[in-house]
Amino acid sequence: MIYWRELLMLRLLRVFTMLRINRLLRTGGTVHPFTEYFKGFEKSESVRRIFGGETEKMLRNLKVEFTWTGGYMWVNAANGHLMVSSKYLKNGDKVDIYLDIIHELVHVKQLMNGEELFDANYGYAERPTEVEAYRHAVDEAKRLGLSDERICTYLRTEWMSDRDFEGLAKTLNLNCSSQAYARQA
Numbered sequence: 001m002i003y004w005r006e007l008l009m010l011r012l013l014r015v016f017t018m019l020r021i022n023r024l025l026r027t028g029g030t031v032h033p034f035t036e037y038f039k040g041f042e043k044s045e046s047v048r049r050i051f052g053g054e055t056e057k058m059l060r061n062l063k064v065e066f067t068w069t070g071g072y073m074w075v076n077a078a079n080g081h082l083m084v085s086s087k088y089l090k091n092g093d094k095v096d097i098y099l100d101i102i103h104e105l106v107h108v109k110q111l112m113n114g115e116e117l118f119d120a121n122y123g124y125a126e127r128p129t130e131v132e133a134y135r136h137a138v139d140e141a142k143r144l145g146l147s148d149e150r151i152c153t154y155l156r157t158e159w160m161s162d163r164d165f166e167g168l169a170k171t172l173n174l175n176c177s178s179q180a181y182a183r184q185a
C-alpha cells in the first residue's frame with residue numbers, strides 16, 4: 001500500500017537519485033560522502049532529533065560504502081562508515097530504506113559518543129543501542145502515518161527470531177500480534 005505521506009516524504013528527501021545509483025552500480029564499492037547520495041536528510045526532523053545542532057557537521061563528515069555482500073545496511077564500528085547493500089538500495093522498498101537510514105544514523109551518533117554498539121551482554125532486541133535506534137525509526141514511521149501493520153512488516157527481518165521480534169514490538173508499543181510479518185528483502 002502506498003501512503004501519500006510516504007510519497008511526499010520521498011519527494012522532499014529525495015533519498016537518492018537513480019542517475020547516481022546507476023553510475024554507482026557501474027563503478028562499484030568505494031567510499032563516498034553520505035551527502036553525495038542521500039539528499040536532504042539535514043531537513044528531516046527525525047535526523048535533527050538524533051544529532052541536534054551537530055546535524056550538518058555529522059552528515060557532512062559521514063562516509064558511505066556500497067557493498068555487494070548482501071543484507072540491508074549497517075555501521076562499520078571500526079571506521080564509522082555507513083555500509084549499504086547496493087542490491088538493497090536498488091531493489092528495496094524506499095520507505096524501508098529511509099527508516100533504515102534513520103536507524104543507522106542513531107548508531108553513527110552512538111559510535112561518536114563512544115558507546116559500544118555490539119554489547120554482547122544483551123540479546124539483539126534488548127540491546128540499548130538497538131532499542132534506541134529502532135525507537136527513532138518507529139517514531140518517524142508513525143509520524144509519516146504508517147500503520148502498526150506496516151511498521152511490523154518493516155521490523156520483521158529474516159534474521160530476527162520470533163522471540164526477539166515479539167520482545168522488540170512490545171518494547172516499542174507496537175501491536176504486531178495479528179499476523180505473520182515478513183519484510184521483503
Ligand SMILES: [Zn+2]
Pocket residue numbers: 103107129130133
Ligand atoms: Zn541497529
